Amino acid sequence: MTKAPRSAGRIAVQATLKPRELMTDTPELASAWTAKIITLFPQAFPGVLGESLMGRALKDGLWQLQTYDLRSYGIGKHRNVDDTPAGGGAGMVLRADVLEQAIGDVHRGTRGVVPLVYLSPRGRRFDQSMAQSWARADGVTLLCGRFEGVDERVLQHYGIQEVSLGDFVMTGGEIAAQAMIDATVRLLPGVLGNAESAVEESFSAGLLEHPQYTKPAEWQGHNIPDVLLSGNHAKIAQWRKAEAERITRTRRPDLWDTLQQQAKKPEK
Numbered sequence: 001m002t003k004a005p006r007s008a009g010r011i012a013v014q015a016t017l018k019p020r021e022l023m024t025d026t027p028e029l030a031s032a033w034t035a036k037i038i039t040l041f042p043q044a045f046p047g048v049l050g051e052s053l054m055g056r057a058l059k060d061g062l063w064q065l066q067t068y069d070l071r072s073y074g075i076g077k078h079r080n081v082d083d084t085p086a087g088g089g090a091g092m093v094l095r096a097d098v099l100e101q102a103i104g105d106v107h108r109g110t111r112g113v114v115p116l117v118y119l120s121p122r123g124r125r126f127d128q129s130m131a132q133s134w135a136r137a138d139g140v141t142l143l144c145g146r147f148e149g150v151d152e153r154v155l156q157h158y159g160i161q162e163v164s165l166g167d168f169v170m171t172g173g174e175i176a177a178q179a180m181i182d183a184t185v186r187l188l189p190g191v192l193g194n195a196e197s198a199v200e201e202s203f204s205a206g207l208l209e210h211p212q213y214t215k216p217a218e219w220q221g222h223n224i225p226d227v228l229l230s231g232n233h234a235k236i237a238q239w240r241k242a243e244a245e246r247i248t249r250t251r252r253p254d255l256w257d258t259l260q261q262q263a264k265k266p267e268k
């Protein structure tokens with residue numbers, strides 16, 4: 001039986017809607033970019049995604065969030081979702097047959113181009129270009145692991161892409177999911193107050209961002225660089241570019257090298 005996902009955002013505050021109507025089929029939201037999360041902890045959402053610009057955009061229907069409670073697909077009276085690893089060893093593994101039910105429900109309600117992702121320290125490292133590509137899609141479905149992770153057969157059967165937040169191990173995928181959704185949703189049209197801010201910031205042109213300053217002009221004996229107070233916009237742009245290049249070269253030689261390689265490639 002298909003289970004209704006829990007929705008957050010604009011649809012959640014329309015008190016007159018009945019539960020079935022709170023799903024993606026709601027006409028005004030059918031086209032909104034949608035994050036679907038399969039998790040044992042749906043109550044962890046929207047979490048920080050309900051705050052500030054992200055929360056406002058969620059309420060305004062610029063994007064939507066649906067959680068699928070993995071426990072509700074569990075087996076038996078105790079709704080078991082996991083079992084011991086085949087071959088022995090510590091911990092528990094999320095069962096393929098339980099995940100199949102949840103993924104099936106997600107698929108039934110999904111239209112368009114929607115990457116299916118398992119959050120995993122083994123995966124390709126999440127980065128700005130992945131956020132940009134997800135933002136161009138119709139949404140993303142994120143499977144949050146727990147314990148020792150998920151049965152490998154599920155990943156292979158559905159061709160699920162593994163994506164990591166970084167080279168460290170967390171207890172579950174929920175924090176990684178929120179980080180990746182935040183990075184993606186802020187790229188959607190209308191989410192950031194000032195569209196320029198996404199254009200100039202770190203990684204957008206392959207460079208880290210230049211330093212930022214604000215009032216007071218002098219603090220603890222430290223002054224804001226004169227050029228930033230000069231009013232000469234061409235010089236300011238030149239200074240910022242040079243600083244972005246200096247910071248990228250010294251802190252992230254890997255990014256700098258990539259940029260140099262790209263600059264050498266003949267244009268097609």
Ligand SMILES: C[S@@+](CC[C@H](N)C(=O)[O-])C[C@H]1O[C@@H](n2cnc3c(N)ncnc32)[C@H](O)[C@@H]1O
Nearest residue numbers: 119120145148149164165169170171172173176
């Ligand atoms: C304790 S971890 C499992 C680690 C797994 N046994 C391994 O060694 O690769 C439990 C879950 O947390 C999530 N997780 C942990 N670290 C992560 C990371 N760096 N990026 C994304 N998800 C992570 C994954 O969903 C994972 O299934």
